[in-house]
Amino acid sequence: MTIDYREKIEHSQVYAVARHTPLDEMPNLTMRLRNRVLLKREDMQPVFSFKLRGAYNKMANLSQEALARGVICASAGNHAQGVALSAQKMGCRAVIVMPTTTPAIKINAVRARGAEVVLSGDSYSDAYAHALEVEKSEGLTFVHPYDDPDVIAGQGTLAMEILQDHVEPIEAVFCCVGGGGLLAGVAAYIKAVRPEIKVIGVEAQDADAMTQSLQAGQRVMLEQVGIFADGAAVKQVGEHTFALVQQYVDEMIVVDNDEICAAIKDVFEDTRSILEPAGALALAGLKAYAERHQLQGKTLVAVASGANMNFDRLRFIAERAELGEHREAVFAVTIPETPGAFKTFCRLLGNRSITEFNYRYADAKQAHIFVGVSVHNPAESADIQRTLETAGLHTLDLTGNEMAKLHLRYLVGGHAPEAHNEVVYRFEFPEKPGALLNFLESMGHNWNISLFHYRNHGADFGRVLVGMQVPPGEKVAFEQFLKQLGYPYFDESQNPAYQLFLG
Structure with a gap:
């Protein structure tokens, strides 16, 4: 028997526990994307989710x-x-x-x-x-989480609210996809009432069961799924949901974890609310869709599906949001291990803000640097790589390398037997372009930098750990350099953590 989902949705009994959530405009993102972006605030439900x-x-x-x-x-x-x-x-x-x-x-x-x-x-x-x-x-x-007609109809009630709250034209509505219950319910209702509105599903790159199933023409079972967007990490979509998505959904969009993190940041900046990764999937897809189709002047709606965020994930999200917006590029650069090579490298970067710097002396011939740089778009990343390569510095763009972003950036280092007379100091640099170059110019001596770690934490100052090879006879000159530098500093040479892992 064919189910009339419009009628089923319109007669669903949800409001004894659920609330009619707002459809809020995102002013900052609207301005940036040059499209009106509306957010369906399911994060404001009593359990912080549409479920x-x-x-x-x-x-x-x-x-x-x-x-x-x-x-x-x-x-x-x-x-x-x-x-x-x-x-x-x-x-x-x-x-x-x-x-x-x-x-x-x-x-x-x-x-x-x-x-x-x-x-x-x-x-x-x-x-x-x-x-x-x-x-x-x-x-x-x-009570199945998604593959049940009554569950699908209940989720579809939020589509009814969207159309009630916005009677003007809508280009597209974006929904996150796990098992497909939300997308199926929303699509079935919208296509019955306002079929001109596109309905787009959004999945995480490492949990794209619906996308693969649609391409195969049948439900696909994934061997494994990524768990960053754990609220949508499903190995196989439902039978009911797949049939409805096949019939009603216009397109699927797949986004990566960095794009999800960027969307979480977008929502925070416009609403001061923090979505969980699955809750921000729809907005990440909206942004990707608008860019892909070069939309302007359209009204786009994203369902903010949930906000049950584990607090300890916020550090990772903050780290990755800039990468997701293509505002940070990450490189591995090989420089010669000669005095002044580090300074030359920084000059090649010009006045661009360095977001991260990892460096450790390895041998007498060359050194490998892991560096993050603020950029405006991917084209600027390519320009930086060309500039460094032209100067004879072998450069590898690691911006899209998941292993490098998750692990390598924190593991650049180790014991350096040849780093004689090394002292290690912690500095607080002012967070402004040129602060690093000013530090290097102020050194004025041929003290070899044997260790360097810096990370922009979003504060008004940056924390930097520097190792330098200072011969005993140059201690007085080194102390004079520290005083003239003007940055707060702390001697960490006797810190047991340094002695154990890096000394």
Whole structure:
């Protein structure tokens, strides 16, 4: 039997727990993209995610007998909280099976809603298998996170709100995709009411099950998925959702982690709210789509699908946001190990702001530098590489190298037996172009720099660790240099961490 999703969505019962969320304009991003960007604020739901819409609608359509027996689901995130809140509202039993690796903050959030938490297995698939066993043994009703018509219809109610709140033309609506419930519900409703509006799904590059399935013409099972956007990390999309996406969705966009981080920053700058990675997928896709199609003057809507962010991820997100906006380029550069070579390298970069610098003396012939530079666009990155190569410095662009960005940047170093008479100092540089070059010009001596680490942390000063080879007879001149420099400094030569790992 064919399901009339427009009618099903319009009669969905979600507002006992869900709220009609705002459709907010993003003024800064609107100005930058030259398109009107609207954000559907599902991060403002009671559980900070759209997931409670589908969970409650599914449960509201259960019989009294089924509700009396209770419900069960497998989830480590937003769906778990949606089911727990819905069960609390209805006064029924809810069992949530979560992997044993689930952070305590998520377990406690579900228990706070009155649900029973069962920990099983190390992964979602383990928890899911156990949930199906408990469902049968205890006669509970399974509430699927996405592949259920009632769940799909519940998620589709946010599309109804978008069209109610914005009756003027809309070019496209963007939704994040995990299992496909949100995208399927939104697409089914919009195409029934305003078919001229494009509906676009957005997936993470390392979790693109829907994109691959559409290309193959059938549901594809991914061997593994990336977990950065964990709220959308699904190995296989649903049967119901895939059929609806095939029928109604205009296009899929795939974005990388850096683009997701940039979108999180965009939302913060316009709203002072922090989305989780999956919650920012839609906006990342919107930006990529607008650039790809060179849109101007259009109205574009992105669903901010969730804000259940682990606080410890913010450091990584801040690090990667500039890369996602193509405002930072990262290079590995080989320079000759001769006095003045470091200064020459900095002069080649000109007045560009250096965002990161890792350097360690290796041998008497050459040194390898890991450097981040502020740029305006990818073309400027190519210009920098050409400039360095023309000067005879072998240069490798690492901006798109995931391993380098995740690990190598923090591992440039080690013991250097040939770095004799090394002293190590910590400096606080003013955060402005030219501060590094001023430091090098002020040295005025042929003291070899044997270690250098700098990172821009977004403050008004930068923290720098420098190792220099200063012969004993030049200590007085070195101390004079420190006093004249004018930057705060701290002697770290006897720091046990330096002695252990770098000395």
